[in-house]
Amino acid sequence: xxxxxxxxxxxxxxxxxxxxxxxxxxxxxxxxxxxGMGTVYLAEDTxxxxxxxxxxxxxxxxxxxxxxxxxxxxxxxxxxxxxxxxPVHDVGVLADGRVFYAMKLVRGxxxxxxxxxxxxxxxxxxxxxxxxDAVAFAHAHGVIHRDLKPQNIxxxxxxxxxxxxWGVAKILRDDRGPAASEADTLLLPGPDQPKPDxxxxxxxxxxxxxRQYMSPEQARGEVDRLDERSDIYSLGAVFYFLLTxxxxxxxxxxxxxxxxxxxxxxxxxxxxxxxxSNRYASAAELSADVSRLxxxxxxxxxxxxxxxxxxRWVSKNRFLVLLVLAYLLMRIFFIFTSRS
Amino acid sequence: xxxxxxxxxxxxxxxxxxxxxxxxxxxEDHVVRQxxxxxxxxxxxxxAYKYIRLKWQANNEDAKDLTQGFFANVFxxxxxxxxxxxKASFQTFLRTCxxxxxxxxxxxRTRLKRGGDANHFQLDFLxxxxxxxxxxxxxxxxxxxxxxxxxxxxxTMSVDALRERCExxxxxxxxxxxxxxxxxxxxxxxxxxxxxxKTFELEPATVNNYLAATRREFRRIVLDKLREITATDxxxxxxxxxxxxxxxx
Numbered sequence: 001x002x003x004x005x006x007x008x009x010x011x012x013x014x015x016x017x018x019x020x021x022x023x024x025x026x027x028x029x030x031x032x033x034x035x036g037m038g039t040v041y042l043a044e045d046t047x048x049x050x051x052x053x054x055x056x057x058x059x060x061x062x063x064x065x066x067x068x069x070x071x072x073x074x075x076x077x078x079x080x081x082x083x084x085x086x087p088v089h090d091v092g093v094l095a096d097g098r099v100f101y102a103m104k105l106v107r108g109x110x111x112x113x114x115x116x117x118x119x120x121x122x123x124x125x126x127x128x129x130x131x132x133d134a135v136a137f138a139h140a141h142g143v144i145h146r147d148l149k150p151q152n153i154x155x156x157x158x159x160x161x162x163x164x165x166w167g168v169a170k171i172l173r174d175d176r177g178p179a180a181s182e183a184d185t186l187l188l189p190g191p192d193q194p195k196p197d198x199x200x201x202x203x204x205x206x207x208x209x210x211r212q213y214m215s216p217e218q219a220r221g222e223v224d225r226l227d228e229r230s231d232i233y234s235l236g237a238v239f240y241f242l243l244t245x246x247x248x249x250x251x252x253x254x255x256x257x258x259x260x261x262x263x264x265x266x267x268x269x270x271x272x273x274x275x276x277s278n279r280y281a282s283a284a285e286l287s288a289d290v291s292r293l294x295x296x297x298x299x300x301x302x303x304x305x306x307x308x309x310x311x312r313w314v315s316k317n318r319f320l321v322l323l324v325l326a327y328l329l330m331r332i333f334f335i336f337t338s339r340s
Numbered sequence: 341x342x343x344x345x346x347x348x349x350x351x352x353x354x355x356x357x358x359x360x361x362x363x364x365x366x367x368e369d370h371v372v373r374q375x376x377x378x379x380x381x382x383x384x385x386x387x388a389y390k391y392i393r394l395k396w397q398a399n400n401e402d403a404k405d406l407t408q409g410f411f412a413n414v415f416x417x418x419x420x421x422x423x424x425x426x427k428a429s430f431q432t433f434l435r436t437c438x439x440x441x442x443x444x445x446x447x448x449r450t451r452l453k454r455g456g457d458a459n460h461f462q463l464d465f466l467x468x469x470x471x472x473x474x475x476x477x478x479x480x481x482x483x484x485x486x487x488x489x490x491x492x493x494x495x496t497m498s499v500d501a502l503r504e505r506c507e508x509x510x511x512x513x514x515x516x517x518x519x520x521x522x523x524x525x526x527x528x529x530x531x532x533x534x535x536x537x538k539t540f541e542l543e544p545a546t547v548n549n550y551l552a553a554t555r556r557e558f559r560r561i562v563l564d565k566l567r568e569i570t571a572t573d574x575x576x577x578x579x580x581x582x583x584x585x586x587x588x589x
Contacts, residue, residue, distance in 0.1 A: 003471045004496050008523060012495050015522050016559045017584035022552045095556070 019056045023323050026054060026102065042105065045089075047142050055165075056100045068183055077166045080141055084134025086154075086162050106162050112150035115242060121259075124242045125294050130161035132235060132287035137226045138163075139283055142173035146226065148234035149213040150241050170226060212247040213237040223338060228283065229276040235286060236271025236279070243268060264293055266302035362430050362571035366419035377415050380434075382497070383569040385411060387489035388438055389468045396442050396481040404465050410441045411461060423571060430571040435486050450572060483517070491583060494569070498561045499523065505557065513540060517547060518554040559584075 004012065014031065019041060021028055026043040029051070033040045038057040045052050074091035081087065089101035109117075112126065118124060131153055135145060145152075145166060152165045196269050215233035216255040217225050240248045244256040245263060253260045253268050267289045273279045280286040289299040298304055304312065361383075364376035384406055392403045414420060414437060423433050480488060506515035517536055524531050533551070537544040563580065570576040 002496070003467070004499070005474075009492050009495055011497075011522060012558075013491075013583060014560050018555075020552060020556050020559075022549070022556070027548070079447055084544075149562070161353050199401070338485060 015224070019098065019100065021053070021054075023095055024092060024100075026052070026057060043102070045102070051105050052102045053105045054100050054102050056094065056098050071099075076141075076171055077143065077169060080138055080166075082134055082137040084130055084161050084163055085138065085166070086164050088166075103164075106154045106156060106164065108154045108156040108160075108162075110151050111153035111238070112241070114155040115150065117244060121243075121264075122294060125162050125290055127155060128235075128239055128242055128292045129287050129294070130281045131163060131238065132290060133232055134161065134163045136283035136287060138166075138169075139231065142171060144170050144172060144216065144226065144228055144231050145234070146170055146230065147213075148231055148238060150238060153238070172227060212249075215276065217276060222324060227276075229304045230278050232271050232279045232283060232286060233273075233276070235283060236268055239271060239290075248272065261293075262308070263285060263299045263302040263304075267293065267299055270301040360571055360576075361568050362420065362423065365418075365423075374420075377420075379568055380420070381411050381415075383494065383499070383565075384434060384490065385461070385463050386468050386471075386493045387486055388434075389463070390439065390472055390489050391435070391467060391482065391486045392442060393468075393472060394485060395439075396446075398442075400465070400469060404463075406442055406445060407463065407465075408461060409445065410438055413441060425572040425575065429575050430569070431487065431490060432483075435483065483546045492566055495562065498558060498565055501561050501565075502554070502558050505561075506554070511554075513542075515551050517550050518558070521551060522555070 017039075018028055018031065019039075021043065025045060025047045027046055028180050029042040029044055031039060032042050032053060038055050040053055040055045040152055042066055043052055043054045071091050074088055078088040078091075086106055088101050089104065091100070092102075100231070111131075114127070115124060129171075131148075134235075135148065138145060143166070145163065145168075147165060147168050148163070152163065154162045154164055156162060211219060213234045214237075215230040218230050218233075237248045240246075240253055243253045243260045249256075253265045267286070270278065270289075271280055271286055280289070285300070289301055291297075292299045296312055298309075298312070361376040361379035364372050365380065367376065388410065389407045392398045392406050393400075396403075396406075398406060419437060423430060424528045427433075428436070450553055461467050502518070504516075506512060517540065520536055520539070521531055521533075533544050533547045536542070537547045540547070542550075562584070566579055566583070567576050570579055
């Protein structure tokens with residue numbers, strides 16, 4: 001009976017906890033990240049000789065019916081072919097009963113890490129707009145994410161923006177069939193998940209997602225009422241983070257960061273309106289307002305006064321204004337010199 | 341001279357079922373109760389001994405007597421029958437009982453001298469001392485220390501059970517591969533499937549398959565052990581999630 005050192009013990013715990021990919025085309029490489037619902041592993045696709053990220057859900061105890069539904073829904077997610085959505089390559093069940101999804105391996109940094117190293121507001125706005133576009137695409141296909149937060153958004157090596165972790169997505173409607181019910185939640189794991197700020201039971205009255213980025217109706221567990229506008233709230237919360245470098249709280253963005261412009265704050269607050277009927281009706285609308293912010297155009301969320309209109313126009317046409325001023329000064333100079 | 345008792349070693353039993361020994365400890369049937377107690381003793385004596393040595397600063401001899409005395413006491417008085425799973429995990433219950441016992445013994449200075457009709461268990465205190473000597477100091481609380489040592493002991497027993505099973509079923513090479521790869525002194529070393537294939541004169545794919553099968557069996561053993569020494573399904577699931585990061589039935 002040999003004594004197990006701490007490092008051996010730690011290794012053995014990982015060995016026991018690591019997924020058994022026998023019977024699949026994947027070979028385990030290492031653990032990448034661990035979350036409330038499952039663990040993401042780096043694995044080798046032995047047929048295609050490429051590395052993939054595999055999310056293995058924690059729950060082993062699921063019914064055949066649920067397993068079939070999860071696989072069908074993963075297929076729906078897999079159809080979301082958009083450059084801003086991490087593609088699902090494969091879905092299956094491991095020997096121990098756990099469901100797994102094989103996804104493209106994304107190399108890059110999370111949005112929160114990116115923000116920590118990027119002070120340019122314009123760059124942040126561009127990334128956020130790309131997030132909005134990806135979410136708008138999913139919404140157009142009847143899928144809502146339900147757990148949008150900076151940690152679930154990756155900025156790839158070439159600046160590409162990818163929305164990750166569709167594991168708790170809800171299918172509002174299937175393009176191939178009639179509108180879906182709550183039964184069409186992508187993930188319905190067992191009741192014993194750890195619940196720090198994320199829970200996984202999606203029955204009515206319980207919540208799913210991450211509280212700081214979660215819409216009020218989602219936080220109240222009103223699962224049946226969730227629609228695209230719940231994601232809009234979460235997008236607003238992500239925008240709040242990008243404007244202030246803080247997770248949303250009771251303070252308005254300008255109270256946290258005085259450099260935030262009034263229109264930017266208005267866009268953020270409109271997306272995060274407590275009453276969902278006051279939010280943007282779609283992610284595309286939100287994206288359009290972000291685009292206007294980037295172009296120094298008036299946004300739908302904010303009514304400017306005359307002074308602000310002039311200021312924005314001047315700010316936007318600074319070069320033209322300088323030219324006109326220079327021309328006027330020269331004219332004045334010539335008038336005075338010709339008189340003398 | 342070190343008067344440590346002889347080891348239990350190969351005589352230590354492993355469960356034949358995955359029923360909870362904690363539940364069985366309440367059985368009316370003496371034989372069932374005895375078997376359950378043996379399982380609990382096997383699973384907890386070493387963490388208990390080390391805990392007494394460290395938390396209670398007991399010397400070697402006192403710790404041996406206190407460990408023996410504690411388990412004899414709980415068995416004779418069938419304290420496990422009082423365990424209420426709604427109040428705490430079994431591990432916490434046992435540790436609390438142990439604290440109470442040691443405090444009481446020290447207070448009254450009436451340490452039981454095991455002998456005569458009293459139960460006396462064959463426990464490998466020498467190995468426990470060797471392990472204590474190998475351990476570096478840590479900032480763990482006594483409770484966390486007890487838990488960590490319990491985990492260590494459970495995995496140690498599971499490794500031994502795996503070895504026995506592999507040898508009994510003519511799969512010695514499976515365990516040798518497992519030992520070489522997963523029980524290597526430095527798990528992050530350069531031992532690879534390829535190097536093992538060369539050493540054992542196997543195809544790399546065979547090494548992969550053997551290791552996968554052995555790990556699967558090891559996992560089953562650990563879970564069976566866990567099931568056996570936890571009191572309720574809930575405690576079992578919590579421990580499985582805490583230790584292995586998986587949800588189990």
